[in-house]
Amino acid sequence: MKTARPVHALAGLVASFATQAVAATGAQPERWQLNLTPGVTETAQRAYDMHMWMLWICVVIGIVVFGAMAVAIFRFRKSKGAVADKTFVHSTRLEVLWTVIPTLILVVMAVPATIKTIDAHDTRGHEMTVKIIGQQWLWTYEYVGEGVRFTSRLDRDSERIRQSGRVPTLDEHGAYLLDVDRPLVLPTDTKIRFIITADDVIHAWWVPALGWKSDAIPGIVNEQWTKILEPGIYRGQCAELCGKDHGFMPIVVEAVPREEFQMRLAAMRAELDTAARTAATTPAAAPQG
Amino acid sequence: MATHADTLNADHGHQQTFFQRWFLSTNHKDIGTLYLVFSLVMFLVGGAMALVIRAELFQPGLQLVDPAFFNQMTTMHALVMIFGAVMPAFVGLANWMIPLMVGAPDMALPRMNNWSFWILPFAFILLLMPLVLYFFGIGSGGPAAGWTLYPPLSLQGGTNVAFTIFAIHLMGISSIMGAINIIATILNMRAPGMDLLKMPIFVWTWLITAFLLIAVMPVLAGAVTMLLTDKFFGTSFFNAAGGGDPVLYQHVFWFFGHPEVYIMILPAFGIISEIIPTFSRKPLFGYQAMVYATASIAFLSFIVWAHHMFSVGMPLGAELYFMYATMLIAIPTGVKVFNWVTTMWRGSLTFETPMLFALGFVVMFTIGGFSGLMLAMVPANYQYHDTYFVVAHFHYVLVTGSVFGIMAGVYYWLPKWTGFMYDETLGKVHFWGSTFFVNLLFFPQHFLGLAGMPRRIPDYNVAFADFNMWSTVGGFGFGFMQLLFVYIVWKCARGGVKAEARSWEGARGLEWTVPSPAPHHTFTRPPVIRDEDLAHGDVTH
Numbered sequence: 001m002k003t004a005r006p007v008h009a010l011a012g013l014v015a016s017f018a019t020q021a022v023a024a025t026g027a028q029p030e031r032w033q034l035n036l037t038p039g040v041t042e043t044a045q046r047a048y049d050m051h052m053w054m055l056w057i058c059v060v061i062g063i064v065v066f067g068a069m070a071v072a073i074f075r076f077r078k079s080k081g082a083v084a085d086k087t088f089v090h091s092t093r094l095e096v097l098w099t100v101i102p103t104l105i106l107v108v109m110a111v112p113a114t115i116k117t118i119d120a121h122d123t124r125g126h127e128m129t130v131k132i133i134g135q136q137w138l139w140t141y142e143y144v145g146e147g148v149r150f151t152s153r154l155d156r157d158s159e160r161i162r163q164s165g166r167v168p169t170l171d172e173h174g175a176y177l178l179d180v181d182r183p184l185v186l187p188t189d190t191k192i193r194f195i196i197t198a199d200d201v202i203h204a205w206w207v208p209a210l211g212w213k214s215d216a217i218p219g220i221v222n223e224q225w226t227k228i229l230e231p232g233i234y235r236g237q238c239a240e241l242c243g244k245d246h247g248f249m250p251i252v253v254e255a256v257p258r259e260e261f262q263m264r265l266a267a268m269r270a271e272l273d274t275a276a277r278t279a280a281t282t283p284a285a286a287p288q289g
Numbered sequence: 290m291a292t293h294a295d296t297l298n299a300d301h302g303h304q305q306t307f308f309q310r311w312f313l314s315t316n317h318k319d320i321g322t323l324y325l326v327f328s329l330v331m332f333l334v335g336g337a338m339a340l341v342i343r344a345e346l347f348q349p350g351l352q353l354v355d356p357a358f359f360n361q362m363t364t365m366h367a368l369v370m371i372f373g374a375v376m377p378a379f380v381g382l383a384n385w386m387i388p389l390m391v392g393a394p395d396m397a398l399p400r401m402n403n404w405s406f407w408i409l410p411f412a413f414i415l416l417l418m419p420l421v422l423y424f425f426g427i428g429s430g431g432p433a434a435g436w437t438l439y440p441p442l443s444l445q446g447g448t449n450v451a452f453t454i455f456a457i458h459l460m461g462i463s464s465i466m467g468a469i470n471i472i473a474t475i476l477n478m479r480a481p482g483m484d485l486l487k488m489p490i491f492v493w494t495w496l497i498t499a500f501l502l503i504a505v506m507p508v509l510a511g512a513v514t515m516l517l518t519d520k521f522f523g524t525s526f527f528n529a530a531g532g533g534d535p536v537l538y539q540h541v542f543w544f545f546g547h548p549e550v551y552i553m554i555l556p557a558f559g560i561i562s563e564i565i566p567t568f569s570r571k572p573l574f575g576y577q578a579m580v581y582a583t584a585s586i587a588f589l590s591f592i593v594w595a596h597h598m599f600s601v602g603m604p605l606g607a608e609l610y611f612m613y614a615t616m617l618i619a620i621p622t623g624v625k626v627f628n629w630v631t632t633m634w635r636g637s638l639t640f641e642t643p644m645l646f647a648l649g650f651v652v653m654f655t656i657g658g659f660s661g662l663m664l665a666m667v668p669a670n671y672q673y674h675d676t677y678f679v680v681a682h683f684h685y686v687l688v689t690g691s692v693f694g695i696m697a698g699v700y701y702w703l704p705k706w707t708g709f710m711y712d713e714t715l716g717k718v719h720f721w722g723s724t725f726f727v728n729l730l731f732f733p734q735h736f737l738g739l740a741g742m743p744r745r746i747p748d749y750n751v752a753f754a755d756f757n758m759w760s761t762v763g764g765f766g767f768g769f770m771q772l773l774f775v776y777i778v779w780k781c782a783r784g785g786v787k788a789e790a791r792s793w794e795g796a797r798g799l800e801w802t803v804p805s806p807a808p809h810h811t812f813t814r815p816p817v818i819r820d821e822d823l824a825h826g827d828v829t830h
Contacts, residue, residue, distance in 0.1 A: 026741070028741075028750070028752070029740040029741045029742070029750055029752040029753060030740070030752050031751075031752050031754075031755060032755060032756075033736065033739070033740035033752065034736045034739065034740070035736075035739050035740075036672055036739045043668075043671075044672075046668050047668050047669050047671055047672045050666050050668040050669040051663065051666075051669045051672065051739075054662065054663045054666055054669065055663070058659040058662065058663065061659070062655070062656075062659065065626060065627075065630060065655060066652060066655075068630050068634075069630050069633070069648070069651065069652070072630060072633040072634050072636070072638070073633070073638065073648070076569075076633060076634065076635060076636045076637065076638050077637075077638050077639075078570070078637040078638055078639045079639070082635075082636070082637045082638065083637055084569065084570040084571040084635065084636045084637040084795075085571065085635035085636075086570075086571055086572060088571070088574070088631075088634070088635045089571070089572045089573070089574055089575075089576070089825075090574065090575055090576075091575075091631075094627075094631065095575055095578050095624070098623065098624060098627045099620060099623075099624060102619060102620050102623045103620060106616045106617070106619060106620070109616065109662075109666065110612070110613060110616060113612060113666045113667060113668060113669075114609060114612075116667075116668035117605065117608055117609060117612070117667040117668055118605060120667075120668060120671070121605045121608075161350065162350065162351050162748055164350075165350060165351055165352055166350055167348045167349060167350045167352070168349050168350050168751055169751060170751045170752070173751075174751070175750070176349065176750050176751055177748060177749060177750050178750050200441065201441045201442040201445065202439060202441070202442065202535060204600060204675060206675075206743070208672060208741040211671065211672065212600075212671040212672070213600050213671055213672075213674060213675070214600055214602065215600050215601045215602060217529075217535055217536060217601065217602070218441060218529045218530075218535060219529020219530065219533075219534070219535065220529065220534075220535070220536065220602065222601075222602035223602070236741070237741075237743050237746070238743070239600075239674070239675040239676070239743045240439075240600075240675060241360070241434065241435045241439075241442065241744075241745045242442060243360075243433075243442060243445065244355075244356040244357040244360060244433070245356060246356075246360070246745060246746060247356065247743075247745075247746030247747050247748050247749070248356075248748070
């Protein structure tokens with residue numbers, strides 16, 4: 001993360017440049033990707049660490065158990081003259097051993113998991129709040145207290161390709177189904193609180209690089225938070241089946257430095273004011289979205 | 290169905306017409322056969338749906354089906370496989386084997402047995418009808434909200450909601466009656482001397498499973514009934530606008546749903562615990578520990594349900610509790626795996642097809658267990674939940690777990706059912722082919738999930754294309770291997786090498802003391818139980 005600092009300074013105007021610099025942080029999925037990425041938040045780093053910790057413990061247990069099986073399969077074959085030892089059917093010592101050792105392993109897993117879970121729930125000290133509303137099949141975002149609210153839906157290129165029935169390629173559209181008309185712009189190095197709900201059915205807001213997903217449920221307001229450490233464009237998708245276009249309501253977060261964020265917010269407000277004035281003078285205009 | 294089964298019991302003493310035998314039967318063996326054949330048909334129907342899913346996902350873009358139909362396929366695939374293939378297969382095995390294993394002449398409640406089977410075909414006609422009508426241009430198709438039927442989405446379905454819910458009610462009634470029958474049989478019909486702690490492990494696992502079924506099927510019935518009244522009678526159990534709570538449904542559903550996943554695996558544990566000792570020529574290691582581990586898993590299954598819901602926004606305390614409780618399941622499950630491996634230790638092993646499936650089960654079920662343990666960890670679950678990582682996880686425990694367990698059992702007991710040995714070479718081809726393709730099918734799905742592919746999407750970013758293509762190739766390969774399985778079973782039913790009463794050298798248990806094929810009526814007088822006939826020796830000493 002430190003190495004990207006020089007890029008950070010340059011990235012003020014060219015967000016895509018920053019995206020390339022942080023490609024390994026899971027901005028968007030890559031071909032042949034095998035694993036989670038550490039992402040660009042502490043939460044994502046925690047998920048990644050937890051995942052790797054569990055993975056390696058499981059690999060070790062697997063080697064021991066499958067290794068013992070393999071030895072048994074090769075050593076105790078009838079075809080190699082093995083004779084069954086019918087008295088070897090019980091051993092209190094072994095059974096105590098293989099109850100106690102797994103229990104200790106579970107403790108070793110539970111301690112970091114508990115610490116990380118408690119951290120994830122701590123929404124204190126946030127500097128701004130963003131409201132996320134899931135709808136069939138788009139997202140509405142609102143910067144709470146800033147008077148800026150807009151919708152974000154699948155981009156036209158993806159829409160065109162999916163309607164065509166063709167097979168898309170990476171060259172044709174690298175962010176196929178992972179791009180939107182208007183991204184959610186967020187400041188970096190800022191503790192942002194999200195309040196998440198839905199209008200119709202249950203959706204789930206998930207950007208892997210941020211490290212969590214949260215269900216958007218009608219009638220219920222969920223709370224989450226993030227603090228993005230690197231500027232960039234981070235892509236995700238709805239992660240709860242929400243009807244026929246569940247696969248077509250992506251999420252794009254554009255993380256920019258704090259100063260730039262204020263400019264972008266002001267620009268959005270101005271744009272929305274203009275749109276509102278236009279709508280007021282021409283009553284027949286289509287509703288937003 | 291007819292050709293397969295007519296040869297099963299050529300020497301039975303009754304003169305019955307086809308209709309009498311296969312529709313009015315109260316014989317546990319015939320009903321067991323009906324269950325198994327029904328399950329096989331549903332396995333092929335559900336498998337065909339899976340292949341529609343995999344075909345659409347072969348490449349990015351939308352080529353074959355529209356997203357709404359895709360969602361119907363994912364929903365129906367799960368419902369058919371769970372309620373139509375896996376559960377009836379286990380009930381069929383229980384019907385066939387439990388009376389033979391405990392020395393009973395039949396199930397305790399034979400007429401109810403007939404009824405509990407014959408509900409099923411009608412339940413599945415109801416379940417599948419909206420989909421079938423859709424092909425004739427009537428209605429909007431089957432349910433498309435996922436097998437979990439989460440509201441409010443499930444309530445957006447049309448009349449198919451009612452079809453699905455009534456089908457689930459019928460399946461529930463069938464399962465509860467089946468479970469009552471199994472409990473009554475095991476507790477009341479054991480031959481003298483067959484003490485509870487001398488019973489084969491398969492009987493034990495089914496006894497415990499039956500209690501799980503009786504406990505949770507009514508809960509599912511309640512949950513879907515509330516859906517029904519919300520949809521058609523204006524109630525608001527799950528409607529936030531009317532003061533209800535959509536998350537309540539998830540709690541109630543998973544209070545059923547988690548024990549349900551153990552309903553689908555505990556009998557498989559039982560089958561594996563019969564097969565590994567047989568082909569190791571050695572009694573099961575740690576018999577009593579196996580019984581207690583099964584009971585512990587069953588108990589824990591009731592108190593872990595919300596680990597399916599870590600992303601709904603639970604309080605910290607609840608998330609920690611459900612994480613710890615879920616992790617605890619690893620301990621009794623570990624005990625089982627260690628006992629199986631130790632049963633093989635100092636054995637005299639041979640590797641006939643049932644043993645191959647049993648060993649494949651132990652390895653691949655354990656892989657599914659590992660990913661299950663990873664999923665239990667809340668901080669990582671925020672990333673895994675509702676991705677292909679979860680899809681990979683539950684297919685490892687359900688396909689290479691439950692389904693491999695069922696197939697192991699079918700190969701193991703086929704000689705007892707048909708009186709003939711199956712074709713061993715073809716059986717081995719079936720095992721190795723299935724194992725190769727099933728791993729090609731599901732292992733890459735771990736990678737897809739970790740890279741960020743959500744489940745239940747009909748189309749995806751091009752970065753996910755490569756592993757999806759592998760997965761589809763594996764899916765079709767696995768699917769076609771099962772046609773070989775159908776052929777092997779059919780061929781075995783038609784004839785072959787005559788099977789001895791004790792079809793496997795190392796087989797123990799009362800079922801191997803009756804001739805092969807098992808006569809239409811067995812143990813009309815209680816057998817005298819000798820210790821060497823017991824499946825696991827006399828463990829009480």
